[in-house]
Amino acid sequence: MRSFIIQIFTIALLVGIFSTGKAQAQGVSSIITSSLYDQMLPNRNSFYTYDAFINAANAFPEFGTTGDADTSKRDLAAFFGQTSHETSGYVYIEEIAKTDPPYYGRGPIQLTHKYNYELAGTAINEDLVTNPDLVSSDPVISFKTAIWFWMTAQAAKPSCHNVMTGQWSPSDADKAAGRLPGYGLTTNIINGGVECNGLAPDPVADRANLYKGYCGMLGVGPGDNLDCNGQMPYSNN
Structure with missing residues (x-):
């Protein structure tokens, strides 16, 4: 993983502001x-094709297109930062140490647990409860589940997308728990109960480093609050 992060930062330095502020109407493929x-995913599994990503992204019109150009770029950098951590640079399609079979981690976000398969399947009109292997055998479906998770608020948690695009404001309870806008909150949303509030600083740092690398490649600043070390996890994490 360390070598992958070094590759990301090296490419970021070479690419600089490769992606400029094209009109958002052109969609994710313009960024x-x-x-x-x-360049972002040099070691990825061939399963994760560019066409599959764009196909899936087009099914969620607000993904990577909300706000100004810099906001859209940060949203995409955050998505790839988190999913690259989950898959070790898009190398893995399925969870190595499988939990909660047959609803173990699959795809870019490592979708896990029956309730997530059911919710994601309903949203993208696929029966993922009966056939969870679709998430690891169909790359478009795989990316759709990851983007669905990114775009969807669950219980007390806001969506990662709303956090990264400035559409979420912390409540007094959030502020008291240290949960403030920024990339670090997306880590809390995804795996806060295991990593945040000082529980696992190394994976938290890995997620943040990946995000910063992708921000560099997209020519955008990462913003504030990049880790969740001082954040209390959500009660349903």
């Missing part, structure tokens, strides 16, 4: 081009 995708 993440095929060549940039290859």
Whole structure:
């Protein structure tokens, strides 16, 4: 993983502001081009194709297109930062140490647990409860489940997308728990009960480093509050 992060930062230095502020009406493909995708994920499994990503992204019109150009870029950098951590640079399709079979981690976000398969399947109109292997055998479906998770608020948690696009404001309870806007909150949303509030600083740092690397490749600043070390997890984490 360390070597992968070094690759990301090296490419970021070389690419600089490769992706400029094109009109958002052009969609995600105007920010993440095929060549940039290859540079972002140099060691990815061939399962994770660029076309599958763009196909899935187009099913969620607000993904990577909300707000100004810098906001859209940060949203995409955050998505790839988190999913790259979950898959070790898009190398893995399925969870290595399988939990909660047959609803173990699959795809870019490592979708886990029956309730998530049911909710995601309903949202993308696929029966993932009966056939959870669709998430690891169909790359478009796989990416759709990850983007669905990114775009969807669950219980007390806001969506990662709303956090990264400035559409979420912390309540008094959030502020008291240290949960403030920024990339670190997306880590809390995804795996706060295991990693946040000082529980596992190394994976938290890995997620943040990946995000900063992708921000560099997209020519955008990462913003504030990049880790969740001082955040209390959500009660349903």
